[in-house]
Amino acid sequence: MTNCVxxxxxxxxxxxxxxxxxxxxxxxxxxxxxxxxxxxxxLGTKLAESGKSxxxxxxxxxxxxxxxxxxxxxxxxLLWKNAGANFTSNLRIxxxxxSCLGGSTVINDAVxxxxxxxxxxxxxxxxxxxxxxxxxxxxxxxxxxxxxxxVTDEELNTNARKLKEACExxxxxxxxxxxxxxxxxxxxxSISDKSLKACVKCGFCHLGCHYDTxxxxxxxxxxxxxxxENLNYNVYCNCRADRITYENGIANGVNATFVDSNNSxxxxxxxxxxxxxxxAGAIASSNLLQKSIIGNNNVGKGLALHPAxxxxxxxxxxxxxxxxxxxxxxxxxxGVTNGVEKGGFLxxxxxxxxxxMALAIPSMGLDHKRMMQNYNRYSMAGIMSRDDPVxxxxxxxxxxxxxxxxxxxxxxxxMARGMSILSRMWFNIGAKxxxxxxxxxxxxxxxxxxxxxxxxxxxxxxxxxxxxxxxxGGNRMxxxxxxxxxxxxxxxxxxxxxxxxxxxxxxxxxxxxxxxTVMALATITANKIIKNWKDNNNFSKDLGNICHITxxxxxxxxxxxxxxxxxxxxxxxxxxxVNSDDEKIIVGENWKFNPQKLQIYNNIYWKGFYxxxxxxxxTALRYFGGFYKRFGYRNNRIExxxxxxxxxxxxxxxxxxxxxxxxxxxxxxxxxxxxxFSNAYDLxxxxxxxxxxxxxxxxxxxxxxxxxxxxxxxxYDIDFLTKQDLLTLFNNNELSHKPNEKELVGxxxxx
Amino acid sequence: MDNDKQFFEDHNDDLLGSSWVKSxxxxxxxxxxxFFNDNLLEKSPEIYLIIRNENxxxxxxxxTLKIDSSDKNKDIVEIPITIEFNSIGNQIGLLNTFxxxxxxxxxxxxxxxxSLGDVSTLNNSNIARNFQLLSSSINAWVIYTNELSWKRIExxxxxxxxxPSKSPNHSHSLAWEQTI
Numbered sequence: 001m002t003n004c005v006x007x008x009x010x011x012x013x014x015x016x017x018x019x020x021x022x023x024x025x026x027x028x029x030x031x032x033x034x035x036x037x038x039x040x041x042x043l044g045t046k047l048a049e050s051g052k053s054x055x056x057x058x059x060x061x062x063x064x065x066x067x068x069x070x071x072x073x074x075x076x077x078l079l080w081k082n083a084g085a086n087f088t089s090n091l092r093i094x095x096x097x098x099s100c101l102g103g104s105t106v107i108n109d110a111v112x113x114x115x116x117x118x119x120x121x122x123x124x125x126x127x128x129x130x131x132x133x134x135x136x137x138x139x140x141x142x143x144x145x146x147x148x149x150x151v152t153d154e155e156l157n158t159n160a161r162k163l164k165e166a167c168e169x170x171x172x173x174x175x176x177x178x179x180x181x182x183x184x185x186x187x188x189x190s191i192s193d194k195s196l197k198a199c200v201k202c203g204f205c206h207l208g209c210h211y212d213t214x215x216x217x218x219x220x221x222x223x224x225x226x227x228x229e230n231l232n233y234n235v236y237c238n239c240r241a242d243r244i245t246y247e248n249g250i251a252n253g254v255n256a257t258f259v260d261s262n263n264s265x266x267x268x269x270x271x272x273x274x275x276x277x278x279x280a281g282a283i284a285s286s287n288l289l290q291k292s293i294i295g296n297n298n299v300g301k302g303l304a305l306h307p308a309x310x311x312x313x314x315x316x317x318x319x320x321x322x323x324x325x326x327x328x329x330x331x332x333x334x335g336v337t338n339g340v341e342k343g344g345f346l347x348x349x350x351x352x353x354x355x356x357m358a359l360a361i362p363s364m365g366l367d368h369k370r371m372m373q374n375y376n377r378y379s380m381a382g383i384m385s386r387d388d389p390v391x392x393x394x395x396x397x398x399x400x401x402x403x404x405x406x407x408x409x410x411x412x413x414x415m416a417r418g419m420s421i422l423s424r425m426w427f428n429i430g431a432k433x434x435x436x437x438x439x440x441x442x443x444x445x446x447x448x449x450x451x452x453x454x455x456x457x458x459x460x461x462x463x464x465x466x467x468x469x470x471x472x473g474g475n476r477m478x479x480x481x482x483x484x485x486x487x488x489x490x491x492x493x494x495x496x497x498x499x500x501x502x503x504x505x506x507x508x509x510x511x512x513x514x515x516x517t518v519m520a521l522a523t524i525t526a527n528k529i530i531k532n533w534k535d536n537n538n539f540s541k542d543l544g545n546i547c548h549i550t551x552x553x554x555x556x557x558x559x560x561x562x563x564x565x566x567x568x569x570x571x572x573x574x575x576x577x578v579n580s581d582d583e584k585i586i587v588g589e590n591w592k593f594n595p596q597k598l599q600i601y602n603n604i605y606w607k608g609f610y611x612x613x614x615x616x617x618x619t620a621l622r623y624f625g626g627f628y629k630r631f632g633y634r635n636n637r638i639e640x641x642x643x644x645x646x647x648x649x650x651x652x653x654x655x656x657x658x659x660x661x662x663x664x665x666x667x668x669x670x671x672x673x674x675x676x677f678s679n680a681y682d683l684x685x686x687x688x689x690x691x692x693x694x695x696x697x698x699x700x701x702x703x704x705x706x707x708x709x710x711x712x713x714x715x716y717d718i719d720f721l722t723k724q725d726l727l728t729l730f731n732n733n734e735l736s737h738k739p740n741e742k743e744l745v746g747x748x749x750x751x
Numbered sequence: 752m753d754n755d756k757q758f759f760e761d762h763n764d765d766l767l768g769s770s771w772v773k774s775x776x777x778x779x780x781x782x783x784x785x786f787f788n789d790n791l792l793e794k795s796p797e798i799y800l801i802i803r804n805e806n807x808x809x810x811x812x813x814x815t816l817k818i819d820s821s822d823k824n825k826d827i828v829e830i831p832i833t834i835e836f837n838s839i840g841n842q843i844g845l846l847n848t849f850x851x852x853x854x855x856x857x858x859x860x861x862x863x864x865x866s867l868g869d870v871s872t873l874n875n876s877n878i879a880r881n882f883q884l885l886s887s888s889i890n891a892w893v894i895y896t897n898e899l900s901w902k903r904i905e906x907x908x909x910x911x912x913x914x915p916s917k918s919p920n921h922s923h924s925l926a927w928e929q930t931i
Contacts, residue, residue, distance in 0.1 A: 070909035261855035358891035
């Protein structure tokens with residue numbers, strides 16, 4: 001088995017086997033996983049290792065270590081979701097998430113914390129039936145695979161040593177801080193440079209690891225699966241999952257679109273699968289469920305972000321915080337890892353490359369310039385708050401996830417407390433000034449000014465420049481269907497084979513960096529799916545919205561043209577060209593609606609479709625010139641009319657005959673009767689009784705100039721419904737009904 | 752390809768006939784000359800070559816050459832069409848040329864800001880903060896992605912070449928460690 005990464009970007013060289021997509025794709029797999037991050041990659045590899053065929057759909061591109069050049073202007077647009085411009089709807093919090101093969105594990109700072117025992121206990125009380133033992137075993141398994149180890153003393157950079165010193169010398173309410181220690185990280189031997197056995201300490205972790213020493217999903221689980229010839233494992237990158245399709249509580253596949261750097265559609269993929277797992281990450285997973293109309297009204301609710309302001313100490317000596325591991329030391333004194341059950345925060349060492357630092361410092365003009373000139377003399381740490389899950393995800397007008405989030409009182413108070421403590425810590429070890437992320441009090445010259453900062457945070461929390469790298473929640477896990485979206489197996493209530501497995505199922509904020517917990521959850525979930533696998537599902541025959549000869553309405557013009565050249569006209573089906581005698585809709589006879597497939601059968605006429613190209617002319621054709629053709633018996637032969645949908649004056653009559661044409665074989669010739677249409681003709685090929693593809697020509701029969709290719713169908717998806725179809729659906733009491741109040745509440749409620 | 756007046760796309764031109772490439776890289780196209788005998792619109796075929804990349808995108812199209820199909824004595828028509836490699840540039844992945852994966856980043860950013868407009872609710876946010884966000888973003892992008900500003904601040908900067916794969920033997924040691 002040759003496993004492969006597919007994408008739409010041409011590369012001259014990739015470390016893994018890589019192929020460029022240049023047509024629509026239709027494929028079947030036992031398991032489809034949406035997302036290749038901390039959860040998706042582990043699920044994919046473990047399930048493939050159990051003998052299942054696995055396909056992963058990843059919205060981002062595939063970039064290997066050699067692509068990661070440590071430049072913010074180059075790497076943030078490539079690796080970060082929404083090119084880094086990813087915010088809550090009020091633009092108050094910037095949310096950093098990976099959007100590339102390997103997901104956020106490619107751009108995080110490699111910090112690994114095990115799920116705190118308090119959180120396990122809290123989640124169990126909230127209905128999560130995962131035992132402590134299951135968590136511990138899964139943590140062990142993952143930690144071994146991604147080489148989780150505590151950083152050495154030698155690996156602490158000056159910035160982290162400053163935080164360590166600050167923790168050691170600080171007294172909080174008279175007592176020393178006892179809970180502060182070095183972080184564990186997932187770094188190890190490089191797969192591309194055998195001379196590198198551990199972290200190079202370049203400091204560019206969140207721009208991707210050029211050296212491949214960070215043991216992200218890209219160089220561990222995904223790499224291992226791709227190079228294992230015994231596995232059936234493929235990844236489609238640049239591929240946006242649009243909709244999960246399902247019938248009677250069984251998900252049967254995913255419709256997805258390959259998008260380019262403009263976010264413009266190129267090709268499409270239909271993936272039929274026996275089991276579908278959504279691991280697109282918090283926010284995106286909720287968005288996909290909402291767009292697919294899956295799950296109850298709890299989908300999207302309960303989002304937490306771990307919002308984090310920062311405080312920097314300005315010192316006389318040069319610190320060069322950018323040199324070395326950015327996050328290697330943490331003060332746990334005030335957080336969940338020190339027994340704080342509600343709220344709380346960690347103080348984590350962190351440093352930013354220059355562009356992000358310039359974005360983070362909230363001053364402007366000459367003040368900003370002056371502060372940036374001290375770049376090498378700052379020591380920086382962040383206050384990572386364990387916030388209340390008060391956020392929610394909605395679907396925007398264009399189908400994008402819209403994050404509604406406002407800081408809770410508890411979180412504001414935690415930030416005020418944390419930032420003032422950290423400010424005092426910096427002054428205690430000799431800082432000449434403190435720089436904060438609050439717009440109103442961004443620089444403090446003495447300890448005496450710290451209360452001003454605290455007041456500013458409490459009175460104007462909008463003034464904080466906040467970042468989040470840990471969105472969690474939105475599809476809560478638990479045993480109460482009325483409160484939760486998925487059960488303790490990560491299976492969506494009401495579905496037999498549809499799962500959500502990522503940070504979106506967390507019932508509360510974790511309180512520590514979540515990657516290891518997400519990986520452990522994926523390990524637990526994969527084991528359960530393998531254990532409970534029942535291989536009795538068949539693949540759906542639903543083709544989705546891709547180009548295929550039986551549904552050419554989804555083809556591009558050139559694909560239609562190519563298909564016309566190779567497909568055979570089915571002569572036996574010529575009588576099926578004739579439409580219903582009745583020109584008016586008779587529901588159940590010449591017009592039907594399939595609510596399961598959301599398809600319309602319409603035999604009043606053949607609905608015409610131009611190619612689905614997005615160039616100006618094709619768009620104009622669709623917009624202004626949608627057409628239908630209607631055929632019937634007259635004068636002992638089949639005659640037809642071609643008619644635009646909106647323009648009443650054009651009604652081109654034609655005579656139907658079958659002819660042999662050089663280069664095309666047997667075709668149906670539509671000979672137009674009246675001027676000016678008599679200067680044109682169509683050639684048709686009947687594919688099946690509901691499908692026709694054709695070409696339009698200008699000029700004398702057989703020698704005309706080809707104008708364009710098109711298709712016609714009696715069955716089409718609801719996406720293509722006409723005004724007449726809509727009115728029929730709306731007015732027919734059996735097909736639709738007036739919604740009652742109960743149906744409306746929760747769907748249209750103002751936020 | 753027969754280069755008709757293009758109503759829509761290049762692919763709608765008439766295909767003249769079949770072709771194949773010989774071992775010496777010459778190629779032959781056969782077509783039925785009678786097609787043009789009584790065609791009012793076209794009296795002779797036109798030939799041009801298009802080169803597509805792996806994605807099917809047209810990256811080069813030659814000038815059109817008219818062929819006199821009435822010249823029965825000419826079995827072989829020489830087609831003096833030349834393709835300047837430089838005109839194709841680096842667009843053909845198949846030719847093992849270099850692809851700049853960062854070149855579309857401005858498109859990515861514009862697309863991202865378009866999406867941002869779709870998901871933000873400005874009437875529910877702090878105007879002063881939004882203004883600061885916008886101005887500091889532009890300021891940071893213009894000044895601090897520029898290497899000159901790095902030097903002024905003595906920021907160490909990236910430790911590898913901008914195109915690492917073009918310098919396969921580049922160093923994996925860090926500048927600040929080399930100076931120690």
